[in-house]
Amino acid sequence: MAKPKAARGAARYPKRQIAPYLFIFPFLLSFLAFFLVPVVYSVVISLMKYKGYGTMKYVGFDNYRRLFTYNAMWTSLLNTLEYFILAMIPVMILAFLLAVVVRSHALTRWQKVYKPLLFMPQVCAVVASSLVFKVIFGTNVGAINQILGTSFNFLGDTKLMKLPVICMLIWRNTGWYFIIFLSGLTTISDDLLDAAKIDGATSVQTMFHVTIPVMKPIFKLTFITYAIGAFKLYTEPNLILSKEEAPLSVAPFVNMITTNINGGSLGMASAAGWILVLFILALTVMQMRMFKEGE
Amino acid sequence: MVTARTASSEAGRVHKIVSRTGMHLFLIVASLVAIAPVFIMVSGSLKPITELFVNSWGLPREFTLNNYERLLNYNSGMILHSFLNSVFISTVTTVLQLTVASMAGFAFSKYQFRGKNFLFMMFLLTMMVPGELLLTPQFIIFSNIGWLNSYEVQIIPAIANTFAMFMCRQFMDSIPNEMLEAARVDGAGHWRIYTQMILPTSVPTLGALGILQFLSKWNDYLYPRIMITKVNYKPIMVILPTLTEGGDTSGTPYDLILAGCTLVVIPMMFVFFCLQNKFLDSVTLGSVKG
Known part of the structure; x- marks a missing residue:
């Protein structure tokens, strides 16, 4: 009766039974009610004009068309891209360098000290960190201005306002990617590194010909997760640069959703949500392509 | 020959020490930068506001x-109340998420059944969908069923967490x-196998997952806003950024805000170091x- 091959990976229970469905039921129920239904509903609303009360009016793709011709959307999109790229590059470079250094033989004993210290910013709540950065970059109360003896208006001068946000993104995210890269580096066996050394490779050569190629799948994954996270940026710019929602010139894309919800344009808010999904998808596909070509 | 070799190994040792010092220096600077904002937050929370304007980053002169x-x-104990709200919401959400996710993960890992692959693929695909998309429809639905301004709206919709379920399945696949x-x-029946064999073995994974889920709920800002x-x-x-004092909405009470930030960061920090x-x-x- 028992056919081990057929049952590989799962216990040999008969196929027709109710138990697995019962185990899945609570998850499935809450998934359907709070995920699938809202997703489908948001497609419907995005085609409607709806204020949150009264009747819905079907307007076709009007909401999308209006958003795409709307300056605010492009401004906030470009802002988001700016935050994304200007923070990602230093985060990735720093995280990788830190991981390489901490992984090197000479410092294995010190890993226990540096790992938690470098990861610590990630443990600080985003809201709290944003508010602290607001203080650090303040004109009069700010540590930066006090140390430099200057009075830059980091939080009000349009040319400077993105800087505190980018600094905070770098500060908070580096530790996370450092840990990811470090655990990736530990999968490279010491034998491989020793072999490279015996063959006379310098540490720079080892880095480019051994470490980086082995790490490639991890880089790929982190770029994608970083990009998705970056497009969902909301709390940092809004709380550093304002008490509620930052001015348009520095606002992230998600503000297109929230301001429309608050303003009672729920159709527009839904459409903005789908545009966000679209951008995330496009970016993911683009990055996957880029990495494929590099191979 | 002999002298040349010792000289080169001497040079090698010097090189090693220099590079090791350099590496430590790099790490020390990075660690200091990582700590600095936390230090500024804690020490600032112990200073009177007047001192923040002259000494925002040093140790407090006037403790x-x-x-x-x-x-x-503040506002008749509003801070403590909202702090307890956060603890309650995050704890209950995490426990429910892990319960539901581990049950579903168990079914996917250890049973064969009709529709298994379809369901699993459907769950996986949805991991790409950002929660921000759900905000608008959820807002409408919840306002229609009178859930806005409640605890349930902050707990129940978050229960089905696909990431947690996926991680549970992945771990349970490794249980022989x-x-x-x-x-x-x-x-032993199905339920007994789940509670007495699967769950105890999964404790390390559930612990790590629990921390991740708790932190993300604890930190959540957009959704409750x-x-x-x-x-x-x-x-x-949601309360912290709106702190104001004396009906003055223009001036920000930085000292109060830093104290509030310390209040939410320090417990997490403590748990983290443990x-x-x-x-x-x-x-x-x-x-x-993955």
Whole structure:
């Protein structure tokens, strides 16, 4: 009766039974009610004009068309891209360098000290960190201005306002990617590194010909997760640069959703949500392509 | 020959020491930068506001607990209330998420059944969908069923967490089937196998997952900001940015805000330093193996 091959990976229970469905039921129920239904509903609303009360009016793709011709959307999109790229590059470079250094033989004993210290910013709540950065970059109360003896208006001068946000993104995210890269580096066996050394490779050569190629799948994954996270940026710019929602010139894309919800344009808010999904998808596909070509 | 060799090994040793010092220097500077904002936050929370304007980053010259006193009395104890709201919401959500996710993960890992692959693929695909998309429809639905401004709106919709379910399945795949088979032969039912064999074995994974889920709920800002307008139900993260004093809406009470930030950061920091490995494991849960 028992056919081990057929049952590989799962216990040999008969196929027709109710138990697995019962185990899945609570998850499935809450998934359907709070995920699938809202997703489908948001497609419907995005085609409607709806204020949150009264009747819905079907307007076709009007909401999308209006958003795409709307300056605010492009401004906030470009802002988001700016935050994304200007923070990602230093985060990735720093995280990788830190991981390489901490992984090197000479410092294995010190890993226990540096790992938690470098990861610590990630443990600080985003809201709290944003508010602290607001203080650090303040004109009069700010540590930066006090140390430099200057009075830059980091939080009000349009040319400077993105800087505190980018600094905070770098500060908070580096530790996370450092840990990811470090655990990736530990999968490279010491034998491989020793072999490279015996063959006379310098540490720079080892880095480019051994470490980086082995790490490639991890880089790929982190770029994608970083990009998705970056497009969902909301709390940092809004709380550093304002008490509620930052001015348009520095606002992230998600503000297109929230301001429309608050303003009672729920159709527009839904459409903005789908545009966000679209951008995330496009970016993911683009990055996957880029990495494929590099191979 | 001999001298040349010692000279070169001498040079090698010097080189090693120099590079090691350089590496330490790099790491020390990075660690200091990582710590600095936390230091500024804690020490600032112990200074009177007047000192912040002249000494925002050093140790407090004039040590005071007045900020905390004012914080706890703020708006008749609103801070403590919202802090407890956050603890309650995050704890209950995490427990429910892990329960539901581990049950579903168990079914996907250890059973064969009709529709299994379809369901699993459907769940996986949805991991790409950002929660921000759901904000608008959820806002409409919840306002229609009268859920806005409540605890349930902050707990129940978050229960089905696909990432947690996926991680549970992945871990449970590594539990040998022979073990469950033996228990089954001994007469253990499905539920008993789940509670007495699967769950105990999964504790390390569930712990790491739990930390991750708790932190993300604890830190959540956007969702409660949209769904909650009544102070009674607000988590502390929504309250902190709105602190004002004396009806003055233009001036920001930096001292009060720093004390509030310290209040939400320090407990997490404490847990982090006690459970470091769990935290660090939680980072790589989804990224390296996947």
